[in-house]
Amino acid sequence: MRALGGLWRWRRNPLRRTTDLIEAWLALTAVLLVLLAAPLAGIAVGGAAHRALQQSVRDQREARHQVVATVIRRLDRSPLDPDPETSSTRDAHSRVLARWTGPDRTARHGTVMADLRVPRRGDRFIVWTDRHGRIAGRPLDSATATTHAFLAGFGAAAATAGLVEGGRRLIVWRMVLRRYARWDRAWDRAGPDWGRTGTGS
Structure with a gap:
């Protein structure tokens, strides 16, 4: 929602910079990826883990x-061995x-x-x-296998969401560094004449 609010706020704002718009679009894209890609990754990994673990359950039941x-x-x-009085x-x-x-x-x-x-x-x-x-x-039982598959899917979804958010933060951090560098260059150009009489400041 903050991403949508950011896009709406910068829509016709005269103080809007290109980087502000990029940050807002980046936030919206990250939100959509977290909402779509993270669950899909979780379903894919969880499904694959579930199939593999259920096959292990069948194999172990046959072999043991x-x-x-x-x-x-x-x-x-x-x-x-543990202490018999505290076991x-x-x-x-x-x-x-x-x-x-x-x-x-x-x-x-x-x-x-x-x-x-x-x-x-x-x-x-x-x-x-x-x-x-x-x-x-x-042998591994079916319920335990299902629990492990669920945890694998949840972990994959969380990792995907973390990677998306980490990527967004990294890009924004680089943009902020460039913005500060531009400000420093602008201040360096204005610095020698700052506050002097007749310089138009």
């Missing part, structure tokens, strides 16, 4: 499998030695993190493995 593991014994806490429910995992059978019917065993606060021998819990029974991370 839930299997039931059985606790052999609990392992001591590592020095990097939250997020930290309620225990490091255990466990055995499981992979999707290819291969018997496996190893150290895993069990979703058990106090694991005992024979306790069962779920782990994610690849096709060969090796421990793998939980």
